[in-house]
Amino acid sequence: MSSNSLETISCDYRTPFSHIYIEEEALQYPATARILEYFKNRDTVQIPIRQYQEVFHRKHQSFAAQKHSPSLILAVKHGNLIYPGAKVCQSFGNAHFYYTSFVMNCPFDCEYCYLQGMYSSAHIVIFVNLEDFFTETKKLLVQHPVYLCISYDTDLLALEPMTGFLTEYLAFAAELPELTTELRTKSACRLSRPDGFSAEAAKRFILAYTLSPDYVATNYEHRTAPLAARLKAAIAAHQNGFPIRLCFDPMLRFPGYEAVYTEFFTQVREALRDIPILDASVGVFRISDTYLKQMRKHRPDSAVLAYPFETVQQVCHYGSRSADMIQLAINCLADWIPEEKIFTIED
Numbered sequence: 001m002s003s004n005s006l007e008t009i010s011c012d013y014r015t016p017f018s019h020i021y022i023e024e025e026a027l028q029y030p031a032t033a034r035i036l037e038y039f040k041n042r043d044t045v046q047i048p049i050r051q052y053q054e055v056f057h058r059k060h061q062s063f064a065a066q067k068h069s070p071s072l073i074l075a076v077k078h079g080n081l082i083y084p085g086a087k088v089c090q091s092f093g094n095a096h097f098y099y100t101s102f103v104m105n106c107p108f109d110c111e112y113c114y115l116q117g118m119y120s121s122a123h124i125v126i127f128v129n130l131e132d133f134f135t136e137t138k139k140l141l142v143q144h145p146v147y148l149c150i151s152y153d154t155d156l157l158a159l160e161p162m163t164g165f166l167t168e169y170l171a172f173a174a175e176l177p178e179l180t181t182e183l184r185t186k187s188a189c190r191l192s193r194p195d196g197f198s199a200e201a202a203k204r205f206i207l208a209y210t211l212s213p214d215y216v217a218t219n220y221e222h223r224t225a226p227l228a229a230r231l232k233a234a235i236a237a238h239q240n241g242f243p244i245r246l247c248f249d250p251m252l253r254f255p256g257y258e259a260v261y262t263e264f265f266t267q268v269r270e271a272l273r274d275i276p277i278l279d280a281s282v283g284v285f286r287i288s289d290t291y292l293k294q295m296r297k298h299r300p301d302s303a304v305l306a307y308p309f310e311t312v313q314q315v316c317h318y319g320s321r322s323a324d325m326i327q328l329a330i331n332c333l334a335d336w337i338p339e340e341k342i343f344t345i346e347d
């Protein structure tokens with residue numbers, strides 16, 4: 001075990017930020033000092049601000065332009081810090097399903113990412129008051145066990161060299177047997193157990209790898225790790241004692257998708273056949289119609305977003321074609337992952 005929970009040598013997904021906006025209130029937090037230290041020898045301009053909203057919610061911003069060169073915003077989050085899991089997200093059978101976001105926006109740039117529809121800015125906001133998130137989590141734990149997803153609206157693992165948040169989170173979660181955490185990632189960064197984080201505690205920290213065919217990763221998941229690197233990272237995470245979840249979600253529909261996905265599932269299975277898989281989720285692309293409208297504006301030439309989706313109750317999806325896609329995945333996984341461990345979201 002190492003005292004630093006990330007083997008940074010295997011992680012190369014850092015975005016160079018030319019500007020860092022810092023809320024006055026954020027200055028007093030150790031995470032702010034740590035992040036600024038990370039940028040010490042870089043050519044980065046620091047700008048004090050009163051509240052992150054004055055930059056993040058500015059009018060007439062271009063999400064697409066900012067995505068090429070995002071700024072960083074260090075802020076303090078007030079109000080709700082933890083939310084009940086959304087219906088469109090998979091609970092994996094957990095009764096008390098919540099999610100939280102220490103960070104808004106992501107260093108990666110997936111063409112189908114819902115964040116493009118959700119936010120008007122692509123700047124990355126890091127909330128430095130982690131302790132307040134921990135306090136809220138503990139309040140929930142007084143009531144019942146908690147299943148908490150911490151990396152939906154970003155990729156915390158990819159940002160770890162800059163934030164150190166996972167190191168802090170693992171220290172917090174180490175002594176909380178009623179807390180189960182899911183960390184979702186498309187990075188190839190490798191997380192190891194910090195000192196004092198027992199094998200028992202590691203069993204409650206699920207590393208969920210979103211896996212896609214290389215065709216999809218290359219064409220639609222810009223800046224993410226290639227498939228082979230994600231698979232190697234998953235094996236390393238298993239060796240470090242973390243349960244491994246595989247997320248085949250969202251599957252995308254494009255000409256020849258059947259052959260691409262069939263070969264992909266074979267590749268994944270060959271690579272991971274010797275490690276236990278906790279469970280898997282399978283889902284097809286789906287998005288709210290208002291988000292899709294925004295996303296198409298940002299990416300007028302995206303083939304993924306141009307698809308003639310069906311819209312039912314304000315949700316756009318592949319309609320009856322979704323079932324074939326899900327079935328393809330289930331067939332390919334059938335004699336590897338038991339059916340009861342495969343969770344599906346169709347639309």
Ligand code: SF4
Nearest residue numbers: 106108109110113154
């Ligand atoms: S990894 Fe997830 S959060 Fe990040 S850009 Fe891709 S879809 Fe969005």
